[in-house]
Amino acid sequence: MMYLAQAAQAGSGGLLSPIVWVFGEIMKWIYNGLSAVGIENLGLCIILFTLISKLIIFPLTIKQQRSMKINQVAQPEMMKIQKKYRGKRDQASMMKQQEEMQKVYDKYGTSPTGGCATTLIQFPIIMALYYVVRNLEGYIPNIPKSAYEFVLGINIQNTPGFKLSIYLIIPLLSAFFQYLSARTSMADMDSDNPAAGMSKNMMLMMPIMSLFMCITLPVGIGIYWTASAVFQWVQQILINNYYNHTNMQKIIEKSREKAAKKKAKKKGPSMYEKMMGAANGSTPSESSQDNTISSIAKKKVTKNVEYNTESQGGIASKANIVKNRMDKGGK
Numbered sequence: 001m002m003y004l005a006q007a008a009q010a011g012s013g014g015l016l017s018p019i020v021w022v023f024g025e026i027m028k029w030i031y032n033g034l035s036a037v038g039i040e041n042l043g044l045c046i047i048l049f050t051l052i053s054k055l056i057i058f059p060l061t062i063k064q065q066r067s068m069k070i071n072q073v074a075q076p077e078m079m080k081i082q083k084k085y086r087g088k089r090d091q092a093s094m095m096k097q098q099e100e101m102q103k104v105y106d107k108y109g110t111s112p113t114g115g116c117a118t119t120l121i122q123f124p125i126i127m128a129l130y131y132v133v134r135n136l137e138g139y140i141p142n143i144p145k146s147a148y149e150f151v152l153g154i155n156i157q158n159t160p161g162f163k164l165s166i167y168l169i170i171p172l173l174s175a176f177f178q179y180l181s182a183r184t185s186m187a188d189m190d191s192d193n194p195a196a197g198m199s200k201n202m203m204l205m206m207p208i209m210s211l212f213m214c215i216t217l218p219v220g221i222g223i224y225w226t227a228s229a230v231f232q233w234v235q236q237i238l239i240n241n242y243y244n245h246t247n248m249q250k251i252i253e254k255s256r257e258k259a260a261k262k263k264a265k266k267k268g269p270s271m272y273e274k275m276m277g278a279a280n281g282s283t284p285s286e287s288s289q290d291n292t293i294s295s296i297a298k299k300k301v302t303k304n305v306e307y308n309t310e311s312q313g314g315i316a317s318k319a320n321i322v323k324n325r326m327d328k329g330g331k
Contacts (some may be wrong), residue, residue, distance in 0.1 A: 021127040024139030026052065027132055031140050040145070042136065043223055045149030046129075050227040053125060054235070060121065065239050069184075070252055074108045106263075109256030118295075123226075126221065133157065133220035156220035170222035171214035173209035177229035182206050182235040271284050 030045045030052075054061075078101060085097040090293060105111050133156065148155050152166050160167035182203040210229070214222035 010140070013143070014126060016128045016131065019124060020131045023049070023125075023132045027136070028140045030144075040144060040147040042147050042220070043154075044158050046133070046156070046220055046223045047227045050131075051231060054228065054231045057121060058235075061235065062239075065243075066251065066255070069243050069248065070108050070255055071112070072109065073232050073248055074104055077104045077107075106259065107256070108252055109254075110260035111259075126224070127226055130217065130221055133218050148218065150223065154219055155172050156223065157218050159218050160215050162215060162248060167219060168215070170219055170226060171211050174214045174222055174226040175211040177226060177233055178210040179203065179207045181229050181236055184233055184240065202307065228312040277315045 010188060027042075027045055027049060030034065030048050031040075031042065034040065034044065034048075081097060081100050081104070082153055084100075085093050088094070088097075136157075148157055152169070155168070156166055158167065160171055186200070210225055214225055
């Protein structure tokens with residue numbers, strides 16, 4: 001628990017405290033390593049930290065890219081299913097559509113949620129790094145003031161803001177490389193693919209988001225975001241080149257085998273099936289429960305109707321009811 005106490009003393013935030021402490025230690029290790037060879041520059045430390053974080057999540061990135069490429073191959077079949085059920089909004093048709101789509105995902109050994117982890121994992125990294133950059137003295141003691149200057153006198157702890165200054169170089173570079181990265185990721189995407197429209201929107205939204213984020217946050221975060229976009233762009237070029245010269249059928253076959261083994265080990269519906277069940281208001285198991293509940297409810301309603309009918313009759317009808325029940329009971 002020592003690292004939690006150190007993170008709290010450094011002023012880092014909440015649930016991210018353990019991650020912040022780890023990042024602070026990594027930054028200190030990088031800084032001490034550069035300082036040993038006469039380089040004291042925190043901006044360069046952030047760039048090296050970005051490279052290390054990219055290498056750590058590289059397996060997830062490869063998995064994400066493989067899932068995206070396989071989904072591109074499966075997309076024509078998905079489009080046929082969507083066209084088949086277009087305009088049909090009844091529950092039976094929607095469930096049938098989801099069932100047929102799930103069969104396609106099983107056929108290719110993929111899922112619609114494959115590769116989301118790489119995108120989601122970026123946000124805790126950015127938030128944790130924000131706390132580290134905001135209070136570097138809590139992790140690296142005796143930092144000289146010159147170490148905070150990146151290039152052209154830009155201090156990594158300052159915020160560019162919405163004013164014309166040399167600090168706007170970082171947000172503009174971030175937006176530019178985010179655009180290149182997004183454009184490269186959709187280079188091989190078919191224009192008829194519905195995902196292409198979403199990718200085009202992302203190609204516009206990501207640079208705008210990067211620009212705004214790097215303007216409103218300290219330069220150190222902007223350096224990380226820019227370096228991350230540069231590495232992502234180069235990485236995407238290499239991955240595209242790999243998949244352009246490989247046999248996708250073999251990749252799909254391996255993916256299908258892995259998915260089949262994973263499904264065999266699991267019990268119950270997959271996450272996608274649970275999500276689709278939730279969208280329709282039930283899952284397969286819930287449907288059977290609903291049928292049971294429904295039958296019980298019907299019996300209760302029947303009894304209530306019988307009771308109400310009996311209670312609303314006159315004295316003669318009540319006497320007949322009592323007589324009938326006594327005859328049935330043999331008393």
